[in-house]
Amino acid sequence: MFNRDTAGRGARWIAVCFALLFVAACAQNKPDGLSSNVKPGTGQDFVVNVGDRVFFEEDQSVLNAKGQSTLAGQAKWLNRYSQYTITVEGHADERGTRQYNIALGARRAAAARDYLVSQGVSASRIKTISYGKERPVAVCNDSSCWSQNRRAVTVLNNATN
Amino acid sequence: MHGILKTLSNPAGLRACGLAVLVSIAAVFAPPPASALVEIDITQGNIEPLPIALPAFSAEGGDGKLASEMTGVIASDLKRSGLFNPLDPASFIQKNMSVNSTPRFGDWRQISAQALVTGTVTKQPDGRLRAEFRLWDVFAQEQMLGQQFYTTPENWRRLAHIIADAIYERLTGEKGYFDTRIVFVDETGTKDKRVKRLAIMDQDGANVRYLTRGDDLVLTPRFSPTSQEITYMSYGGADPSVYLLNIETGQREIVGNFPGMTFAPRFSPDGQNVVMSLQQGGNANIFKMDLRSRRTTRLTNTAAIDTSPSFSPDSRQIVFESDRGGTQQLYVMNANGGEARRISFGPGRYSTPVWSPRGDLIAFTKQHQGRFMIGVMKPDGKGERILTEGYHNEGPAWSPNGRVLVFFRDTPGATGGPQVWTVDLTGYNEQRVDTPAFASDPSWSPLIN
Helix, strand or coil: CCCCCCHHHHHHHHHHHHHHHHHHHHHHHCCCCHHHHCCCCCHHHHHHHHCCEEECCCCCCCCCHHHHHHHHHHHHHHHHCCCCCEEEEEECCCCCCHHHHHHHHHHHHHHHHHHHHHCCCCHHHEEEEEEECCCCCCCCCCHHHHHHHCEEEEEECCCCC | CCCCEEEECCCCCCCCCCCCCCCCCCCCCCCCCCCCCCCCCCCCCCCCCEEEECCCCECCCCCHHHHHHHHHHHHHHHHHCCCEEECCHHHCCCCCCCCCCCCCHHHHHHCCCCEEEEEEEEECCCCCEEEEEEEEECCCCEEEEEEEEEECHHHHHHHHHHHHHHHHHHHHCCCCCCCCEEEEEEEECCHHHCEEEEEEEECCCCCCEECCCCCCCEEEEEECCCCCEEEEEECCCCCCEEEEEECCCCCEEECCCCCCCEEEEEECCCCCEEEEEEEECCEEEEEEEECCCCCEEECCCCCCEEEEEEECCCCCEEEEEECCCCCCEEEEEECCCCCEEECCCCCCEEEEEEECCCCCCEEEEEEECCEEEEEEECCCCCCCEEEEEECCEEEEEECCCCCEEEEEECCCCCCCCCEEEEEECCCCCEEEECCCCEEEEEEECCCCC
16 A cells, blocks of 8 residues: 655655754854854755745745845855755745645745746756645744745755754 | 445335425425425525434344444434434333334324334344334324345444435435545644645544555545545655545556646546646646546646636536636636636635535635635525635535535644534534544545445
């Protein structure tokens, strides 16, 4: 009945998630001097010093000025560290229906991808995927959480910390 | 699951002319016909469920517990339909009913029963279970139905559902839906790390069985109308894609070879095609794949999100949702694509349309002012009715007789999660289906034959 064993891949994802959470926690605890602890060109460097995600308004896939600035920074970094390929993950908040949110997440990922390409990142390095409303990072019941979930996250596929 | 033999046993050959059953689209205020002694009008708000007496089936010296449990399943099915009121056995005057003798109708009239079911369950010398029941019209003092069945003992719940279907059908004139199953997504783990597994259960929540292990994210399973297959979306491959799964053999295959993510699958009424969305960049368009020839056909071509396609039961049209006009709305097009006409015009956004197997209605999710509703409208968009409304109701699916919708209701916050509910077309009868954990994306099987 089960044709595929993806446990290894799942474990890898979880490891990446924990690494990112750890980094995020450090960033909050030690805002100063963090960059000096981070080795340039690593996944940690990308997440902490560049920012791996951009956010969207409700039911929108238009990049705001802050998002464009983050993505411009990502593009600059990716152009410098050309060994990386990336996956842009699109997400939606929980206040929509499942199928539409899958497509909406894809639209957001495409918007981020297109912006990176416009900044010189080769399209062949970029894969996109949408998780719709299936992978929230914030789980409270108000707009402060929902706004964190409406996001496109750039994930380095072959990152080392 | 097969192998339940059915024989009719109506020795007197009586016609139940005394118990008229009204199944019509009568106007709300139309008085009932004077001749009707008992009527179940399942199209209207159900103010008075039919009082029905279900004394525990006799076991004739056999397994009394089993006989009693079977009677309980029948009573529970009928009660959950909202159309029947199984009376408290403590009120019964006539005790120790035999299926072979005529009831003392006066005793049952006295406790206001309008219908009475008597039955017996015995073990045959060959190990099989034999069940026999009779449905009586208490006022006309006539047998309306008599049937007997043979099956293996482990099929006892199914047998109870089949008897409940026979009673439902005889008294409402509609096909029953109790001998059916629901496929759904079982959800465990915290909200930000949900594990989702495909699962299947009887329509009353019994006999849950898991179809996937939870390694891959799985969504939106839909039953084939003609086979023991489901189509669903899985994140197990390179791109999230639509798959087929045979629920008896466990055999799994990807549907088509599309250049990108496919999602929102649904079978055609003949089970030979799957319609779904293909994501290309920011756009989602609807495609159809013929499962025999493997040929794919593009049905929409817009710079919009076109998704959630659902065939009309005559296979000639497809209803779907699209944001081509700015927000999610419902559209109907020819089953081969082409011009689509918008059918939803109320305030709010409309999504997840599903065509009733009867053809008369389209069910949908509607969002308006932060509320999520389940509603129905006619295929031309007229006659919209909201059946349930709240924080989050989503994803209706039809019972095979087109009288009940199953959907999921989510609750907010970190500890919130979805549960499976049913609501009938009156909107008055909401029931939660008990599941082992959180559960979403329910889809009803066709009638099991």
